[in-house]
Amino acid sequence: MSTPRGRGRRPAAEDTRGAIVKAAREEFARAGYDAVSMRAIARAAGVDPALLHHYWEGKPALFVETVAVPIDPEAIVANIVDGPREGVGARAVASFFSIWDGPSHRLRFAALLRGAVGSEELARPLREFLVAEVFGRITRETGVEPGPLRAGLSASQLIGVATMRYVVELPPMVEASVEELSVWLGPTLQRYLAD
């Protein structure tokens, strides 16, 4: 496909940085966090290892960028909690799938899960992100008790679904549409987050 600009190349630095992140995502998803070195990522991306150290302080920083999804937790939480209270669960499920249910984001989820399962260093940011930034904010907004446990149960249900749909690929969980899944998951999240 041609770029919108008629002539010249886009700035090479952006291309290269993006290519490195893409290679890193594939390597982390395939082999886990510990097993992948900066050197191996450089090799997969076809660049000099020094370039990786120019862009990122170290492997943790590169990993975080690799699995990050371009989301604004505050906006997502506002979208979930604003509106009729009986729709909190359905809106939480809809937000979750709108973020994760695309092919490149599935790969991010696999990398994130592999990282969190294999490394305490990476489990911590996942815990903090999920609880402080997303589900914990929702239960604070809805005022349910015990908030942290309900936030944890919500994260458990959706992380389990993503594990079975995107990683383990259990056929009925892969074949179901987002709409079918939401019919089942909406009431579960509603009970955990708002009832």
Next chain:
Amino acid sequence: MSTPRGRGRRPAAEDTRGAIVKAAREEFARAGYDAVSMRAIARAAGVDPALLHHYWEGKPALFVETVAVPIDPEAIVANIVDGPREGVGARAVASFFSIWDGPSHRLRFAALLRGAVGSEELARPLREFLVAEVFGRITRETGVEPGPLRAGLSASQLIGVATMRYVVELPPMVEASVEELSVWLGPTLQRYLAD
């Protein structure tokens, strides 16, 4: 601790086989499936690699034994579906925790999850075990539709809980008692499996 027998050692073969399985479980839980070689397990167990090949046909066979829990799926399913229908969810949750909520079984879960996330070869047995042997049998017994999707949702919820409680160690999910968790999870599983 002394063994019940007053004299002599127990047969060395059993000790050695058990020691290899224990070493393999720790290595798989720590480093994942692909990254661990039969040779590395032999080294960790302090035995000759040839001995591993004497006991097991290959790494997949050793892995399966490593993560296997001594359960009888048929008996578990019978225990869940026999009895009042409104208690199916609560009994499913109780069975799950009775199997997984001990320290050595947590390690098995971590190894199993790392294996299933990292390797299609291992994701397949997990899928088949969960669906054909456990949750799929329950939905066949309770006769709910669509059975395979409801079985998948049940597996998703409990695998998510085990991931957060045993692997990612989200504090509220670790600190909650099995009783507290069951109050929340019982109705979820009841809706998926029997309502």
